Amino acid sequence: MIEKTMALALLVLNILFAELPSDLPGEEISNEYLNYSIKKDSTLIKSVPMEARDSADWFTNVQKTWDAPPLVEQMASVKSNVPLGKGGIFIPRLTIRGNEPDFEIVDAEGHMHASGEPGETQTVEPGVYFIILGSGSQRQKIVKKVEIEESKTIPLIPTWSGLMIETIDTNSTPFRGEYELVNITDFDPYGRGFGADPDRGDMINTWILKPGTYKILGRGESFNTLVNFITVRLLPGELTKVLLIQNPDNMKIISGGTVDITPGKAITSNWKYGANIGMTLQFNGETNRLETHKNTISSFLSTRINFWLRFNKNPLEWESTIRLDEGFNLSDLSLARLTTGPDELRVHSIFIWRFIPWFGPYSRAELRTNLLPRRITLDKAIYNQFCLVDDNNSFNSFDSVNQAIKLSSPFSPLTFDFGAGANFDALNSRFFELKVQLGAGSSFNRFPDRYISINAHEVDTTSIDLEKRSLLDNSLVLRREKKTRLFEFGPQTSFIGNIQLGRIGTAGAELQIFAPIAPEMRFTSPDFDFSATLSWRLTRAVTLDYEYDWLLKQPENMDARIDKSTHNIWLRFSFSSK
Incomplete structure (x- = not known):
């Protein structure tokens, strides 16, 4: 007992009379010195690779060309829950909802697991899938490979391009013009397009295409024509708007370019x-x-x-x-x-x-x-x-x-x-779409x-x-x-259909019916305006196009009646040494 007491006393005396140790080598670094020596945000800059910073700047700039909100806002506005055991894929839209072609999600064996329109989240089981999207025939569509993880929604960054073509006359009046679209890099025709008729509540459809240089031709022109055309270059991720001025009588292209005649200034957000x-x-x-x-x-x-x-x-x-x-x-x-x-x-x-x-x-x-x-x-x-x-x-x-x-x-x-x-989409499937317009x-x-x-x-x-x-x-x-x-009055309706003929062809048709009630009662003898087109790519250099038009007008005045049809066939050859 006495020995333990003496040891404790000696320890206390050693602590009381101990000396301070000698100074440590080097200089003491203060917070002020640390802030002065290291450049501002350099740690953040070094942690982000140069490629990632360039990619982020690119994507920020291309989103400014969209008519749709940025990708983050689109994903936040979509109310969808990913079920347990599945993952999600989000395809952004470049324009307003419902104005772009639908996309499909297929597996490696070609089985379709989901489909929808851009701006929606689709859920599938985890695994590797292929996203098929874009305009044109099945062969011309864009294919993207993605890997879906459980409980995660993966956004697909758009590397494709969007193209909107507005057709107007020389008085700046929009009308339903006609044109043909060709990728001149590969001389790959995408078929015929139409402008929007505001009198029927039409909207300008958006082409979703691979980046490159495209030729917008007048109806029936050769792919390598030097007249009646304009060109436009599409960049990855960007939405490009083209103004096409045409003669409504013969659909000849007068001029055009990437000009927005009504850009507008915002009063409020809407x-x-x-x-x-x-x-x-x-x-x-x-x-x-x-x-x-x-x-x-x-x-x-x-x-x-x-x-x-x-x-x-x-x-x-x-x-x-x-x-x-x-x-x-x-x-x-x-x-x-x-x-x-x-x-x-x-x-x-x-x-x-x-x-x-x-x-x-x-x-x-x-x-x-x-x-x-x-x-x-x-x-x-x-x-x-x-x-x-x-x-x-x-x-x-x-x-x-x-x-x-x-x-x-x-x-x-x-x-x-x-x-x-009213306009409504009656049918929209992988190979066929039908739109109906009813009105008066x-x-x-x-x-x-x-x-x-x-x-x-x-x-x-x-x-x-x-x-x-x-x-x-x-x-x-x-x-x-x-x-x-x-005074004239009467109901009118139209049917617009498009068919994907496998991998090498497309077909489209439009039927307009007008049944005047005043000044003539012709509900049982209406007017018909029907047009159909067929485009078939026989080989890489040869394309066969067929067009049929039928116009029937049945007024009481016999001199004003019209009943005629026309057939046009174009066998077009194209070759490029590029």
């Missing part, structure tokens, strides 16, 4: 507006020194104003546009003889409610008229006077005093169109009193003497038209 104003002032002068008094000076002023307002919040879409085209001949500054060139006011509005991805009712309205009176000036080099005739072509009088006559008043004619209907349309036209120009031989000369008849050849003849009103 509202956008935009406007553009263009004006051209042109002066022309001509002098013929071989003839006396042959100096011609003219000046023209033309202007175009566009304004649009849009609302887009799923599932509602509303868009209204106002367009004004005006042209003036300023050669004669007299307001009484002022002549105009283009003179059109167009107000268009459409509303679409896509409350189901495959079904959406719509309604549209459009007003078209002119704002200024139309005048015609007497060309003294050709005519000596005006000749005015009544609506039945009988002679009325000569006018040699006025140098210009008013043909029509402002707001002449005045046209108001209204329509409503009406049109009201008002024509005030006006004059129109006719040929001199159309005048009824039975009531005039020989002297007056001799003056007709040197007269500008104007016939008076009485004011009229016209």
Whole structure:
């Protein structure tokens, strides 16, 4: 006991009288010194490889070209739970929902396990699968290999490209144009495409394609044509919008490019507006020194104003546009003889409610008229006077005093169109899709009193003497038209179908039916407009295309009836040494 007490006492005394150890070698590093010595965020920068940082920047930039939200927002908005024992795969969309081709998930043996549209999460059992997506035939589709893990949702980063082609005429009016699309890198045709008809609530379909250079051809053109085409380059992951200007009469391509004529500025997250104003002032002068008094000076002023307002919040879409085209001949500054060139006011509005991805009712309205009176000036080099005739072509009088006559008043004619209907996808499978449009349309036209120009031989000369008849050849003849009103109404429907013929061919058809009720009751004898196309790639260098069109119109007036069909066959050869 005494020994333990003495040992404890010695330990306490050793601790009380012990000395401090000598200093450790080196310098003490403080927090300030650490922050000064190491560059800001360098540890974070070194931990991310250069390739990953470039890839992240690339993907951030390409998402800015999409009409759809970024990938992260799309995945967050999808409410889907991955069941126990399965994994998920998410394919992002580049545009609005339901506007891109569906994709398929197949295994190594070709068995399909799931399918859907981009922007949805599909669940399958863990394993290795192949994603088949894109436009064109089965051979032209894009294939991506993915490995699905249990309880995880894997997003597929898009390395493919999106292409939207809007077809308009020279007045910036959208219409259902036609074109053909070819990958000129491999001379691989993808078939025929169509623009969107806003009067039927159409939307521009999105092509999902492999990156590369593509040729947009006029209908029936050769793949290596040097006329009637434009080209566009598609980059990985990007959505490219092309504006194609065509002649509605023959579908010839006038011009085009990656131009967005209605980019718009955001008012709020759902509202956008935009406007553009263009004006051209042109002066022309001509002098013929071989003839006396042959100096011609003219000046023209033309202007175009566009304004649009849009609302887009799923599932509602509303868009209204106002367009004004005006042209003036300023050669004669007299307001009484002022002549105009283009003179059109167009107000268009459409509303679409896509409350189901495959079904959406719509309604549209459009007003078209002119704002200024139309005048015609007497060309003294050709005519000596005006000749005015009544609506039945009988002679009325000569006018040699006025140098210009008013043909029509402002707001002449005045046209108001209204329509409503619904678009829905009746069938959408791996090899066949069918879209149906049902609706009704009406049109009201008002024509005030006006004059129109006719040929001199159309005048009824039975009531005039020989002297007056001799003056007709040197007269500008104007016939008076009485004011009229016209109202038309009737239901209309259309069917659009596309078939994938295996790996080497595609076929498409469209049938439009219109059954007017007013002014003629023709519900049992409607009008039909049918067109069908078949594209078959016989070999890599040879493509066979067949087109059939049938138009049937059955009005009561026998002279206005139409019943004709056309057949076109193109056997096209293409070769590239690349």
